[in-house]
Amino acid sequence: MIVAEQKPIKEILEMVKDYNKILVLGCKGCVTVCNVGGSKEAAILASTLKIAARKNGKKIEVEEHTLERQCDPEYIDEIKDMIDDYDAVVSIACGVGPQFLSERYPSARVFPGVDTKFMGGAVEHGIWSERCAGCGTCVVHHFGGLCPIARCSKSLLNGPCGGSSNGKCEISKDVDCIWDIIVRRMTELGRLEELLEFVPPKSWITARDGGPRRLIREELVL
């Protein structure tokens, strides 16, 4: 899923300080799963904004609504009759949401309520970890099912750098050296010799480096 984190409340308050009718818009997709942008979080944020305004002696109207997904025009359309009632929208979907909203409703003032972090999953309750860099050409099967592009700090493809120590990455003791894990796993699997083969320079043309990406599936195009 796409993992996000709520922006500091101070930052959100600063964004919306000049607006009196605010819609907090949640999303039932990834951000609901990572407990940051679903209907529950939309309700909490709406109350927080109201309380903060009241504290400042200001009365504002804040309502919340949660869409099935904010990355789908069909669901974005759902709010077409209500969006004009608000002078600001705080989207707590991933970075896709505010953009789909801005594109569909050009006159709306849309603010991001969360910071989109990465593609990953929950490794423990309350702890999420990155897994995919979206390079556009998956190679994890060469590395014991683990991705060195997303998980090595230097995206090395030919083995661990000299900074790997006690299974940790040189950048922080809190970061696992994925190459340490890959080497151990491939050794256990009896497939170490696969790591001895030279991996030539990767083409990043399918990654973000190749420019903003688009995917067309002809059979699905109406």
Next chain:
Amino acid sequence: MSEYKSGSNLEKVLKAGHFAFTGECGPPQGANVEHLKEKAAHLKGCVDAVNVTDNQTAVVRMSSWAASLVLLQEGLEPNFQMVCRDRNRLAIQSDILGVYAHGIRNMLCLSGDHQRFGNHPEAKNVFDIDSMQLIYTVKTMRDEGTFLNGQDIDVPPKLFIGAASNPFAEPFEFRVYRLAKKIAAGADFIQTQCIYNMDRFREFMKRAVDMGLHEKCYILAGVTPMKSVGMARYMAKQVPGMDVPASLIKRLQGAGKGKVAGEGIKFAIEQIEEFKEMEGVAGVHLMAIEWEHRVPEISELAGMLPRPKV
């Protein structure tokens, strides 16, 4: 066609079978050319080539190619270092052409310390290619005469290709395989990380020799003399992939006030003496960090002078 790959002094010294001796010089954090020249002057005549570091520890300094050119003008042979952190394959290949055009003949290929260590942690890194692929790039340009895209190069750069090896980083068992991989990718010579744990290095070299790696590539053992107990402790605790045995720290502590640096040099000289005899070791890479003025003394005491003229 020359019998040499690059014709660098370092290559000639190694090929002639001499025990090579390389030094290191970090470019200034500024455009202080005089200071750089002063540091380089200490190394002149003491070593066969001088590594010029490339924004080491991710701290901005004068670019390694520019400082290499200064050394060249001063009559020293640079070993131009390049890291993959700050350049994509376009910049890498154009810099390789540029340094060759200006007379640089050795190049050390590295991944580079992550920028989070350095003085611009907010920077975006590149890592378009890794150090292994950088070795392959230089070799392709030299031996195939083509760029990475297969296009012909009009006058290919002929560089003596170096790579690093850290026998002390983990996973330990994989390190010798990684060395083998670097050699297969095109490394002509290897300079190791600073060695302090001699037992572990002996074990590493034994494995390398068993695999015949020393016959395919020149392996230079890395030596950095300890200047103080504080430095030893710092290296042990703060520098990733560095293995400083407690016994060495104890030895330095035991040297007594004002004698620690001398003890550090003594240990370095003992190491060099052992490396001279160690099977598979073709030379020593002396990284006297901000201690260039002590290099003549260390070289003398280690019996490395005079350097061979090839």
